[in-house]
Amino acid sequence: MQILEVIRISISTYFCQVQASGIDTVSLPFNPIKLFLLVLWAYICMYFVQRLQFSPLMPYKYKSAVYIITLFTGPIFWLILLIVDTAKKSAQTNKSIFELSMQLIKKAMETIKSKTLKHSRHGSDIKLFDSSGRNFDEIYGHSDNKRQDNRILDLTENIIANALDKRASDILIDPKDEISYTIRLRIDGVLRTVKELKSNTCKAVVNSIKAISSMDISEKRRPQDGAFIAKKDKKTSSFRVASAGVVNGEKLSIRILNQDAGTSTLMDIGLTKKQYSVFTETMKMPSGMILLCGPTGSGKTTTLYAMLNEIDRSTRNIITVEDPIEAVLPATSQIEINTKADITFAKSLRSILRQDPDVICVGEIRDEETAEIALRAAQTGHLVIATIHCDSNKTALIRLLDLGISPLLLSSGLTLLSSQRLLRRLCKHCKKPARISDSLIEEFKKIGLKDYSHIYKAAGCRHCDGTGYYGRTAACDILPVNEQLKNDIRNIELASDVNTENRLQIKSRLRKEALKKVAVGITSLEELKRVIG
Numbered sequence: 242m243q244i245l246e247v248i249r250i251s252i253s254t255y256f257c258q259v260q261a262s263g264i265d266t267v268s269l270p271f272n273p274i275k276l277f278l279l280v281l282w283a284y285i286c287m288y289f290v291q292r293l294q295f296s297p298l299m300p301y302k303y304k305s306a307v308y309i310i311t312l313f314t315g316p317i318f319w320l321i322l323l324i325v326d327t328a329k330k331s332a333q334t335n336k337s338i339f340e341l342s343m344q345l346i347k348k349a350m351e352t353i354k355s356k357t358l359k360h361s362r363h364g365s366d367i368k369l370f371d372s373s374g375r376n377f378d379e380i381y382g383h384s385d386n387k388r389q390d391n392r393i394l395d396l397t398e399n400i401i402a403n404a405l406d407k408r409a410s411d412i413l414i415d416p417k418d419e420i421s422y423t424i425r426l427r428i429d430g431v432l433r434t435v436k437e438l439k440s441n442t443c444k445a446v447v448n449s450i451k452a453i454s455s456m457d458i459s460e461k462r463r464p465q466d467g468a469f470i471a472k473k474d475k476k477t478s479s480f481r482v483a484s485a486g487v488v489n490g491e492k493l494s495i496r497i498l499n500q501d502a503g504t505s506t507l508m509d510i511g512l513t514k515k516q517y518s519v520f521t522e523t524m525k526m527p528s529g530m531i532l533l534c535g536p537t538g539s540g541k542t543t544t545l546y547a548m549l550n551e552i553d554r555s556t557r558n559i560i561t562v563e564d565p566i567e568a569v570l571p572a573t574s575q576i577e578i579n580t581k582a583d584i585t586f587a588k589s590l591r592s593i594l595r596q597d598p599d600v601i602c603v604g605e606i607r608d609e610e611t612a613e614i615a616l617r618a619a620q621t622g623h624l625v626i627a628t629i630h631c632d633s634n635k636t637a638l639i640r641l642l643d644l645g646i647s648p649l650l651l652s653s654g655l656t657l658l659s660s661q662r663l664l665r666r667l668c669k670h671c672k673k674p675a676r677i678s679d680s681l682i683e684e685f686k687k688i689g690l691k692d693y694s695h696i697y698k699a700a701g702c703r704h705c706d707g708t709g710y711y712g713r714t715a716a717c718d719i720l721p722v723n724e725q726l727k728n729d730i731r732n733i734e735l736a737s738d739v740n741t742e743n744r745l746q747i748k749s750r751l752r753k754e755a756l757k758k759v760a761v762g763i764t765s766l767e768e769l770k771r772v773i774g
Contacts (some may be wrong), residue, residue, distance in 0.1 A: 247473060248497065255482070261604075265628055281389070284314065285315045285316060285317035285458075286311065286312050286314070287311065287312070288309050288320045289315050289316055289318075290308050290311045290312055293762070297618070301558050303595040304748050309536060315524075322435070322728075323345070323612075325338060325359060325589065325683065327342060327345070329724065334504050336553065336701075344707055347703075356753050359741070360434060365481055366402070366473060366474070367398050367399075367401060367405070367471055367472070367473040368398070368471065368472050369397070369398060369401065369453050369468075369469055369470070369471050370469060370470050370471070370472070371454065371455050371469050372455060372468055372469065374453075376635070377394050377411035377449070377452075377453065379405060380452050380453065381452075386424055386650070391448060393445045393446060394449060395642075396442070396446055396736075397446050397449040397450060400412065400424060400446065401434070401471055401480075402471075402473060403426075403469070404434065404495075404497060405473060405478060405497070406598050407426055407428055407435075408428060408429070408555055409426035409427055409428050409497060409707075410428070410430075410488070410497055410499070410538070411425070411426070411427035411494065411495065411496055411497065412425075412426060412427075412493075412494075412495040412497070413425040413426075413427070413493070413494055413495075414443065414446070414450075414489060414492065414493040415492050416440070416443075416488070416489035416490035416496075417437070417489075418489055419489050420439065420440050421437055421438065421439060421440055421443075422437070422438050422439075422440060422443035422444075422490070423436070423437055424436040424443075428706075428708075429665045429708075429710055429711070429712065429713050430538060430663055430665065430772075431665070431708075432712065435535060438721075440490065444491075447484075447491055447493055450469075450482060450493060450495070451465070451467065451482070451493075452470045454467025454468055454469045454480075454482040455467050455468075455469075456482065456484065461484075461486055461490075461491045462486035463486065464483065464485045464486075464688040465483070465484045465486075466481070466482065466483050466484075467481075467482040467483075468480060468482060469482065469566070472522075472621065476500070477500070478495065478497060478498070478500055478567070479497075479498040479567070480495050480497055480498065480499070481495070481496040481498065481565065481762070482494070482495050482496075483496075484562060486629040489718065495564070498565070498567040498568075499542070499543055499567055499568070500540060500567070501568075502543045502547075502566055502567055503546055503550075503567075503568030503569060504550070504568075505543055505546060505550065506546045506547050506550055506551065507520055507544075507547045507548065507551055509547065510543060510544055510547055510714070510715045511714035511715040511716070511717075511758070511763075512542065512715070512717060513754075513757075516717055516719050517750065519657070519719055519721065520586050520657075520659075520719070521551060523656055523657045524551060524624065524707050525554060525723075526624060526656065527599075527622060527624065528619055528620070528621070528622050528623055528624055529625070529654070529655070529656030529657070530615065530616060530619035530625040530626075530627060530654050530655050530656055530657075531624075531625070531626045531627070531656060531657045531659070531773055532606075532626075532627055532628070532629060532637060532655060532657070532658050532659070533545060533626070533627070533628045533629070533659050533660075533661070534629055534630075534631050534633065534634055534636075534637040534658065534660040534661070535628075535630075535631070535632075535660055535661045535662065536630060536631075536632065537630065538663070539661055539663055539723075540661060540663045540713070540715050541628040541661070542604070542628065542718075544661065544715065545602060545604075545628060545657075545726045546568060546570070548626055549570060549573065549602060549626070550559075550570075552600060554570075554571070554572035554573060555572065556746055557598040557599035557600055558574075558596075558597055558598050558599045559572075559573045559574065559598070559599065559601035559602065560573075560574040560575075560576070560596060560598045560600070560601055560602070561573060561574070561575045561576065561601075561603075561604070562576045562578065562589045562590060562593065562601075562602065562603055562604055563575060563576070563577060563578065563602075563604035564577065564578035564579070564586070564604050564605065565577055571760070572662055574596075576589050576593070578604070585609040586603065586604075586605070586606075586607065586608075586611040587608070587611050587614060590603070590611065590614040590615060590618070591614065594614075598623060598717060599623065599624065600623070600624045600625075600626065601615070601623050601624070601625045601626070602625075602626045602627070603615050603625065603627035603628070604627075604628065605624070605627075605628050605629065605630070606627050606628070606641075607631045608644065609645040609646065611643055612646050612649070613646060615627055615654075616646065616650050616651065616654035616655075617650070617654070619655075620650075620654050620658070621652055621656040625654075631660075632660075633660045633718070633747075633749045633751070634658040634659070634660045634718060634720045634747055634749070635745055635747040637660070637745075638651070638658075638660060638730065639745070640744060642733065648730050648731050648732070648733045649731060650725040651730055652722075652726075652728075652731045653728040655722045656721070656722055657719065657720070657721055657722060658719070658720040658721075658722065659717055659718065659719045659720070660717070660718045660720075660749070660751065661713070661717045661718070661751075661766060662716050662717045662755070662772050663713040663714070663715055663716075663772070664713060664714055664715075664716055664749060664763075664764040664768050664769065665710035665711075665712070665713050665764060665768050666710060666711060666712045666713060666754060666763055666764060667697050667698075667699060667709065667710060667711075667762065667763065667764055667765055668699070668700070668701075668702060668705035668709055668710055668711045669705060669711075669765065670702050670704045670705070670709075671699075671700040671701060671702035671704070671705065672697040672698065672699065672700060672709065672762070672765075673697060673698055673700045674696070674697055674698075675696050675697055675765065675766065677696055677766075679720070681766070684756065685756065685760060688753050688756060688757070690757065690760045692760065695760065695761055695762040696759060696760065696766070697762045697765060698765050698767065699765055699767065699768075700709070710768070714756045714758065714763055714764065716751055716755040716758060716773075717754060718749055718750040718751045718754060720747065726747070727730070727743075729745055729746065730745070733745075743773075751773055752769070752773050752774075753774050755769045755772070756769065
């Protein structure tokens, strides 16, 4: 409005000067103010057409017609689309239109704030380095004042910084279609879309991450692996990167390694007092194998580190073999697997046995050779702690037998099995009491739970970013390998025996342990169904 006022005053002053000079005035064939408003409206309309190009509000097949409508109506049609989209989300999520509108406004304000902060500071408060310690400037070969594309490198740093701020465990960069990419974060085990970028912009971001991860930028079809580190607020975080050629472009999966794992304890991960005592008593034994089971992302490595933190390192020699090393443990010898240098789990375990270990930690059992060496070490006076990817304690035994391990070796080496899942914790600031059905009450009675007054459900607030959950806890099914189970394993003659699964009379207690956490208000029934079923 101030600009319009200046234009009006300037025009009036001009005509007054013309009249004072005695020159005949000639009326203009147009109104300057109206012309200015027309040009301004055209720019606004074109801006909203550009915004709509990468917006999820409208399906791709209707966008051509929407572009034309928006070109004339501008923000009016954009506002209509927002109202319709908000109404649809309200019907799907059972949230009021007012709540969704406030979330939308809050997200827009945070975007504006983040952009303002980004331009107000010189670069980002996070710095990325490759495995050898080089940063972007050394990789690209120019100084900070002569970057060819500061915007792309700043955007890359901001994506990584945002993932760390939101406690993400993974960053997924996927091509959505030919013109756009999506950036998703896995927070507390659930994926969330946080950003959409133009294809050209995101391809440049992908190349930046590949460069800092020591990967070949020119190779876009074959899968590649890499790693880099980031320093933010005097804290260093490690990242694993995997690329793959997919339809419409190249996909990146970035795993953020849990740097807090090195300070966690068994009580921190969510064990009950009884489970804690079973773990600690087993770890005091001079020999045997403790096997941690679970699928990818179930917190096995965090539990493994928590167990190592319970051991007195001053009196016991601890050696680990990991791929990769997620956290540095004091007074512990840690070996990292490097297949390119021919450093494998099996070869490392053979060398470890000549270094007088008391406790051997195997990051993951993947093959028969590794499993056999680990079990023989457990027989010969060493405490072995290992992890294996499988669904339950029972399937862990079946998988080891399927790898070719003899039942006699398996029964004599194993001491304790533990399978686990991670459940999201209810946000303490917004959780609400939940109603439970009669069938669920009967299920609680069967497992010996009589108090149902502390069952809650997720609501959503600012603290939990509207999800209703903040943080995770582990539900563990612990199975000591007693004499009865040892005998059952010894009686299995062939790993290919069709009756192998039936001979192992092992029942999973995961659901029971998860229900206990529901009963005391730690998690919700919906989360239990999502994770365990």
